[in-house]
Amino acid sequence: MKDKACIVGVGATGFFRGEGSGKSLHGLQLEAALAALADAGLRAGQVDGIMPFPNLGTAEGFAASLGCESLRFATTVNMGGAAPVASLGVAAAAVSSGLADYVLMPAGWNGYSGPRAGAIVQEMTASIPGGAIARDFYLPHGLVAPAQWYALIARRHMHEYGTTAEQLGAVALAMRKHAQLNPAAVMHDKSMTMEQYLASPMITDPYRLFDCCLETDGAAAFVVTSAERARDLARAPVYISGVASAQPYPADDITGREDIFRTGLTVAAPQAFEMAGVKPADADFAQVYDCFTFEVVQQLEEAGFCARGEGGAFVQEGRIELGGELPVNTHGGLLSEAHVLGMGHVVEAVRQLRGEAAGRQVADASLGVVTGWGDFGDGSIAVLRN
Amino acid sequence: MADAGKKKAVGLPLPLMQGLHGEFYRHCAAGRLSFQRCSDCGRWRHVPREICPACSSWNWSWEQSSGRGTVFSYTIAERPMHPAFAELCPYAAVVVEMEEGVRLLSRVVDCPPSELEIGAGVTVEYLNVEPTGSGAGDAEAPGQEEIVLPVFRLA
Numbered sequence: 001m002k003d004k005a006c007i008v009g010v011g012a013t014g015f016f017r018g019e020g021s022g023k024s025l026h027g028l029q030l031e032a033a034l035a036a037l038a039d040a041g042l043r044a045g046q047v048d049g050i051m052p053f054p055n056l057g058t059a060e061g062f063a064a065s066l067g068c069e070s071l072r073f074a075t076t077v078n079m080g081g082a083a084p085v086a087s088l089g090v091a092a093a094a095v096s097s098g099l100a101d102y103v104l105m106p107a108g109w110n111g112y113s114g115p116r117a118g119a120i121v122q123e124m125t126a127s128i129p130g131g132a133i134a135r136d137f138y139l140p141h142g143l144v145a146p147a148q149w150y151a152l153i154a155r156r157h158m159h160e161y162g163t164t165a166e167q168l169g170a171v172a173l174a175m176r177k178h179a180q181l182n183p184a185a186v187m188h189d190k191s192m193t194m195e196q197y198l199a200s201p202m203i204t205d206p207y208r209l210f211d212c213c214l215e216t217d218g219a220a221a222f223v224v225t226s227a228e229r230a231r232d233l234a235r236a237p238v239y240i241s242g243v244a245s246a247q248p249y250p251a252d253d254i255t256g257r258e259d260i261f262r263t264g265l266t267v268a269a270p271q272a273f274e275m276a277g278v279k280p281a282d283a284d285f286a287q288v289y290d291c292f293t294f295e296v297v298q299q300l301e302e303a304g305f306c307a308r309g310e311g312g313a314f315v316q317e318g319r320i321e322l323g324g325e326l327p328v329n330t331h332g333g334l335l336s337e338a339h340v341l342g343m344g345h346v347v348e349a350v351r352q353l354r355g356e357a358a359g360r361q362v363a364d365a366s367l368g369v370v371t372g373w374g375d376f377g378d379g380s381i382a383v384l385r386n
Numbered sequence: 387m388a389d390a391g392k393k394k395a396v397g398l399p400l401p402l403m404q405g406l407h408g409e410f411y412r413h414c415a416a417g418r419l420s421f422q423r424c425s426d427c428g429r430w431r432h433v434p435r436e437i438c439p440a441c442s443s444w445n446w447s448w449e450q451s452s453g454r455g456t457v458f459s460y461t462i463a464e465r466p467m468h469p470a471f472a473e474l475c476p477y478a479a480v481v482v483e484m485e486e487g488v489r490l491l492s493r494v495v496d497c498p499p500s501e502l503e504i505g506a507g508v509t510v511e512y513l514n515v516e517p518t519g520s521g522a523g524d525a526e527a528p529g530q531e532e533i534v535l536p537v538f539r540l541a
Binding site for chain 1: 398399400402403407411430433439445458459460461462463464465467468471472474477479480481488489490492493504515524537
């Protein structure tokens with residue numbers, strides 16, 4: 001499947017807190033979808049494949065609004081925040097096998113002005129694959145939210161490898177620094193120091209407030225087509241050179257894993273790099289799903305950018321900042337741009353590979369990696385090139 | 387939290403007392419923390435599953451745990467993410483690794499969260515919770531059975 005499919009259009013809405021987006025959940029995602037289609041130079045009616053984000057809309061609904069009269073490929077990857085990148089793989093398979101010509105994936109939500117994550121934890125938890133286990137074995141003891149689930153892994157990592165609060169802070173600071181170069185980022189013009197990071201209130205130890213992703217309104221979208229069709233379109237195609245997604249084991253119970261650090265990405269990353277025929281060190285940047293700071297550390301390890309246990313040191317001394325060894329989340333990520341369910345990471349990877357990232361452009365970027373993380377550690381990864 | 391084991395916690399989200407999950411909690415209500423053990427390969431398992439993930443056997447029995455384990459990991463909830471736990475904050479949600487090799491999510495009720503340590507030995511005790519909360523598994527129907535959660539104290 002290497003290089004047989006391309007991302008040919010990306011788009012995003014503005015990102016909001018405060019008054020919110022002023023749009024419905026559906027309307028917000030339509031706006032992003034239309035922006036991605038305009039970017040690709042496609043009419044909405046040409047779309048014949050739609051892959052909605054889990055629980056945020058239906059292919060039928062998007063097709064009806066967009067005027068897609070010939071929808072023939074409609075599926076959802078049920079991997080939470082890992083879904084956008086995992087969907088790149090499914091979309092690539094669909095367009096390279098002829099199941100669809102143009103696959104659209106919108107993702108977005110009113111995560112600030114709509115129901116907030118904290119207020120809907122039980123409904124949210126019920127919808128994920130391990131929902132009944134969380135309901136019967138986690139919730140009764142007060143383990144109710146993703147920040148808490150993943151904090152269990154972070155705490156164990158700190159115990160086994162000596163990972164420190166300052167190292168988690170280095171992730172938060174790098175994302176915040178990048179957001180200063182991204183006018184669309186919610187945290188643009190709000191810089192942060194290590195002192196401010198360490199002084200932020202503890203939410204669920206070891207996670208402080210500034211270890212946690214933003215809650216924002218916003219949406220983004222991509223359009224994928226075959227490499228052949230991509231040549232006729234408006235923009236320089238971004239090739240999907242390698243892509244894979246996988247589950248941790250067991251995927252439905254975070255506590256019972258023999259190796260608690262082995263997540264979906266541990267399985268997926270070697271497959272994606274092998275498909276692309278490259279190594280992690282070949283990447284010019286990585287957009288890593290940053291629901292919380294530690295997940296960046298852990299994914300850098302499990303994707304093979306560094307050895308397990310070395311992620312804490314890897315993120316320090318500017319190595320993951322622009323100009324460093326591996327710039328990570330050049331848009332600011334979920335921590336400092338906006339929480340667009342991982343779709344923002346795909347959009348940023350495409351912009352970097354097109355050379356459209358303006359003040360935050362990675363010089364001569366030709367190969368990039370984007371990851372997704374969802375539910376109890378589902379993982380996805382794509383290796384993209386221009 | 388220090389005396390949570392002696393008090394009835396109220397308003398907590400409760401497990402649905404159905405299927406194998408319900409059987410697990412009925413053993414707790416009888417004062418016997420028990421896990422499934424495969425009758426063919428001998429492997430213990432938690433959370434409950436219909437067949438043995440190691441050898442695919444359908445043959446298993448509930449076997450009582452020694453009740454002893456160690457703290458594997460934990461997080462200290464400083465901010466409530468569910469209204470039922472607001473008064474408990476700060477509390478620690480703890481992964482306990484049992485002598486039998488299985489792990490379960492629970493709490494250590496006699497230890498201030500700030501003094502918890504990975505590796506600390508813990509012993510099971512039982513927390514009676516009233517089914518009067520607003521969570522997924524609650525019900526106020528008369529005759530609702532007693533629900534008992536396995537929690538731990540420092541060994």
